[in-house]
Amino acid sequence: MENRIRIFLLTGLLAMAGCSYMPWRNDAPAEGPPPPENAGDTPVVIEPQVERREIKPAKIDTENWEAGAYVGSLSVEDFEVNLVYGARIAYHLNEDFFAEATFGTSDAGLSSFERLSGGAPLLTDSERQFTYYNLGFGWNALPGEIFLGGKRAYNSAVYLTLGAGATQFAGADRFTITAGAGARVLIKDWLAVHLDMRDLIMDVDVLGANKSTHNYEATLGLTAFF
Amino acid sequence: MARLAACGLLFFLAAISTAWAEGLEVTVVDPYLELRTGPGRGFPIVHVVERGETVKVETRRTDWFQVIDVNGREGWVHRDQMVETLVPAGVKLAIDDPAREDFGAHRREVGLLLGDYGGANVVTVYGAYAFNEHLSAELALAHILGNFSDGQYATIGVTHVPMPEWRIQPFLSLGTGVMRIQPAGTLVGTPERTDQVAYAGIGVRAYLARRFIVRGEYKEYVVFTDRDENEEDIEWKIGFAFFF
Numbered sequence: 001m002e003n004r005i006r007i008f009l010l011t012g013l014l015a016m017a018g019c020s021y022m023p024w025r026n027d028a029p030a031e032g033p034p035p036p037e038n039a040g041d042t043p044v045v046i047e048p049q050v051e052r053r054e055i056k057p058a059k060i061d062t063e064n065w066e067a068g069a070y071v072g073s074l075s076v077e078d079f080e081v082n083l084v085y086g087a088r089i090a091y092h093l094n095e096d097f098f099a100e101a102t103f104g105t106s107d108a109g110l111s112s113f114e115r116l117s118g119g120a121p122l123l124t125d126s127e128r129q130f131t132y133y134n135l136g137f138g139w140n141a142l143p144g145e146i147f148l149g150g151k152r153a154y155n156s157a158v159y160l161t162l163g164a165g166a167t168q169f170a171g172a173d174r175f176t177i178t179a180g181a182g183a184r185v186l187i188k189d190w191l192a193v194h195l196d197m198r199d200l201i202m203d204v205d206v207l208g209a210n211k212s213t214h215n216y217e218a219t220l221g222l223t224a225f226f
Numbered sequence: 227m228a229r230l231a232a233c234g235l236l237f238f239l240a241a242i243s244t245a246w247a248e249g250l251e252v253t254v255v256d257p258y259l260e261l262r263t264g265p266g267r268g269f270p271i272v273h274v275v276e277r278g279e280t281v282k283v284e285t286r287r288t289d290w291f292q293v294i295d296v297n298g299r300e301g302w303v304h305r306d307q308m309v310e311t312l313v314p315a316g317v318k319l320a321i322d323d324p325a326r327e328d329f330g331a332h333r334r335e336v337g338l339l340l341g342d343y344g345g346a347n348v349v350t351v352y353g354a355y356a357f358n359e360h361l362s363a364e365l366a367l368a369h370i371l372g373n374f375s376d377g378q379y380a381t382i383g384v385t386h387v388p389m390p391e392w393r394i395q396p397f398l399s400l401g402t403g404v405m406r407i408q409p410a411g412t413l414v415g416t417p418e419r420t421d422q423v424a425y426a427g428i429g430v431r432a433y434l435a436r437r438f439i440v441r442g443e444y445k446e447y448v449v450f451t452d453r454d455e456n457e458e459d460i461e462w463k464i465g466f467a468f469f470f
Contacts, residue, residue, distance in 0.1 A: 099466070203373070
């Protein structure tokens with residue numbers, strides 16, 4: 001019991017000691033000697049009036065992305081040549097290489113088997129829709145300029161692309177390897193015209209055996225750099 | 227509809243690219259600045275701008291900067307010459323480019339991987355966000371393309387890099403997600419199914435150049451099916467990624 005009282009008293013003492021420290025009290029220190037009155041005799045120290053400039057990292061508009069749309073014709077093996085249109089986005093890694101993604105869609109026609117036999121169609125209308133996406137890389141193999149007449153020069157490049165993706169056709173998603181070549185002509189610094197030839201290689205099992213098909217696509221596109 | 231959307235996108239992009247009209251003025255410090263006709267090392271040099279003169283930087287494409295001088299002559303200058311120019315504040319032009327020392331300390335990573343999932347082809351895109359140098363969260367979306375079935379999966383997981391200072395960094399990963407498998411159109415009688423999956427994996431990522439990395443990984447998946455036995459699958463993939 002006595003011990004507990006001792007602890008209580010000691011705690012109280014400590015708390016009081018703590019209270020004597022009052023950082024919020026702003027007691028002015030004793031005034032020092034006043035500055036010498038004869039300021040006019042000594043030269044006045046001039047405060048330099050320097051305008052500080054704010055230094056920020058350079059904000060330069062980078063245009064490494066390219067996006068746009070294309071239209072052309074797609075030959076679906078055994079299913080005629082049809083109109084295809086799609087969108088393309090590319091990211092230029094350096095002056096030689098770029099990564100690209102394409103998305104396109106087309107409606108396949110009738111196979112010659114369906115046309116000649118006159119029987120029931122092999123595919124429904126929704127199965128006949130040919131939709132693909134492709135992710136890959138491109139190499140600007142032949143960069144250069146195209147001269148039109150005597151006064152105009154346009155930057156251009158012939159490039160090769162290789163990619164992989166999937167095609168939805170005939171009721172299934174099919175793994176697709178895409179190999180292609182294209183030409184890009186910059187009609188403005190930010191606007192390019194593309195002429196692309198691509199081969200979409202995939203396995204199709206609609207006409208009996210599972211076979212590797214080559215589906216050639218030729219398109220004309222317009223892309224903007226941003 | 228898709229055609230309309232594409233046209234809309236094109237106009238939108240045109241609008242942004244023209245919105246950035248104002249340029250940055252820099253002073254040439256090198257004996258001269260070489261202005262080429264295009265953003266590439268093969269394009270001819272058509273103008274030079276001497277030391278002390280100023281040029282306005284219009285835009286940048288990969289390592290090339292399009293500049294315009296006081297006489298209105300335009301051209302493309304390589305990054306190596308641009309870093310030697312001065313901005314109006316009198317300091318060197320700061321070009322924010324990722325380099326080898328940023329690899330491992332980077333926050334975000336996006337990549338494309340191709341490979342094999344249980345005998346079928348798989349195409350994967352992934353994005354990762356690093357909490358610190360060692361630990362990051364990763365979201366992966368994949369398309370599985372087999373002869374007999376197709377599928378998609380979305381997984382979220384954590385990746386641990388034990389040695390983030392190395393140029394070639396091994397890593398471990400662990401995660402979970404959902405997988406949807408549908409049989410190929412020519413097969414009948416097999417139902418489409420969606421199951422939960424979990425994976426554990428090992429892999430390697432290596433610094434290539436600038437912001438680019440090459441990455442390969444091996445993962446083992448457990449598919450929690452509603453049948454008596456869970457399905458186990460092996461996946462390996464290789465691909466490219468970039469960090470920023």
